Amino acid sequence: MxxxxxxxxxxxxxxxxxxxxxxxxxxxxxxxxxxxxxxxxxxxxxxxxxxxxxxxxxxxxxxxxxxxxxxxxxxxxxxxxxxxxxNLKGSADLYTSLLLAECGVFLNHGQEDGLEELQTLRKLCRGSPLQDVECLAKSLGEREQPLAAVIMYSISGELRSNGTPNDVIRRITEHVIAIRRVTKHLEEDSKLWVIVLQYALRHMLALLSTFKSVVGADYIVKTVNEAMCLANIASLQGESDDTFSAHETCQKGLALLTERLGENAHKYKCYSWLLNNLGTAFLHSGEYAKGIEYCENSIRATEKAEDYEDEESRRGDRERASRNLEKAREKLNQNPEKSENRKMVAVESCLIL
Structure with a gap:
């Protein structure tokens, strides 16, 4: 020392x-x-x-x-x-390294290329029990420290745990969902808001790309979890005002489910998530009639889904879609000239449910 x-x-x-x-x-x-x-x-x-x-x-x-x-x-x-x-401590422990990495990412406007502090943190995380790393990420999220939490969830999501391919797939999805949840603590329009959203989105997409390397997972498990990741990514894209990307991501998720699962796609809650997010994307882009139809379809899909853990979760998703539906209806009433396409949208929506 x-x-x-x-x-x-x-x-x-x-x-x-x-x-x-x-x-x-x-x-x-x-x-x-x-x-x-x-x-x-x-x-x-x-x-x-x-x-x-x-x-x-x-x-x-x-x-x-x-x-x-x-x-x-x-x-x-x-x-x-x-x-x-x-320097005082003479060593790099996990907590000090996290603080250094957090400051580095913030000062570098969400970019991490060449950040020695982040590499040191990754090295320490690889040498620590995975459970400790994930517990720290969860704790940071609960304490509403969004940037630090996203950094830790991103790193822990890169680490591989023991278990079946299905376990690995589910764990990746849990980290994507956790990162999305953390971003909801942000105060909009702050510098931190912009940095964290960009950083979080980049790592959610990176985690999703790791699905390709998982071999031997159950076909349905892999499909549903990939769609769940896409739904969360689309939600964050929409919050970032990237309506075009949110629309594309939702369409990709819906196509994935319908092509691989056919008429069974509606059995999974991620189907209703994607419909709701697509409806929200249409709402934000000013296509209110389409927003109404997709939000209505999301509510119906929520009732049909069979993989809700409890009725409280189902009710929460239904209420979320209902709020978006009311916003779309209010906007359409304020802009009646945009109602002429409603019949065409209704025909398109019949193809979804």
Whole structure:
């Protein structure tokens, strides 16, 4: 843990960071404000303590500083402090590496090419029990830390677990759904919102592509899970205002189900998800008549699906489609000139159900 040879460089870097931090207030959890110079002072105090000895108190200070940093917003200054913390500890643990990777992805606008911090995190995750990695991802999602959660779900989704090909397929799908769920915690129109949506979408598509490498999975299991992934991807594309891609993804999922499962396609809830998402895509693109028809079909498909775990889940999907249906009807009433295509859309919809 010796710091010999690095003190001059560390001091110079610390002075630079201190100048930018002295007039900076950092909002932390609970509404408190921590001044930048206080964090810098903490770092210098910890460094001198660690350099002198390895007393237990210094380790407590490091833990306290790390906890404080976890609560602060993402910024260039925070990343610099995290790098300093990493040097203080003399090693890269999972949590500090995650914070560094999260800051790196944020500061790099959602791009990860060449990010050493992310590669270090992946290496640590590969050396950790898969259950620990997934538990951390779930915990971050529950604590509404969307970017960190998406990073961890993406990495844990890349890891292979023991089990049958069907187990691997289901696990990939669970991670795609988990990433989609995490993005719902975002505050729209923020910088973080844009970065996380783009990052999440890229990794959902990457996870979906791994289906091709899974050999020996049951035909129906693979088809239904792939369609479920497509439905979640389309939902995120729609939220990102990429209506064209959302429409294409839904059509791809519906074609997959109908071509492979035929008249049995309606037995699975992902069928109703795709219909609802397609209806939403039409609603957002101003094709209200089509939006109405697909949302109506989604409600009917929800009633026919046989793979709902409970009636509460079925009711939730039905209510979601009903809300979209009401929005589409309201928009159509406000724009009666767009109702002329409704008969043609009804004929098209009969081919779906």
């Amino acid at each position: 010796s710091m010999k040879g690095n003190s001059a460089a560390t001091l110079a870097e610390g002075e630079r960071v201190e100048q930018s931090f002295n007039k900076c207030d950092i909002n932390v959890a609970g509404g408190d404000v921590v001044h930048g110079d206080k964090i810098i002072t903490n770092i210098y105090n910890i460094r001198s303590t660690v350099t002198a000895s390895m007393h237990q108190d210094s380790q407590k200070d490091i833990s306290r500083l790390e906890t404080e940093l976890r609560k602060t917003p993402l910024s260039v200054s925070k990343w610099t402090l995290l790098l300093e913390l990493k």
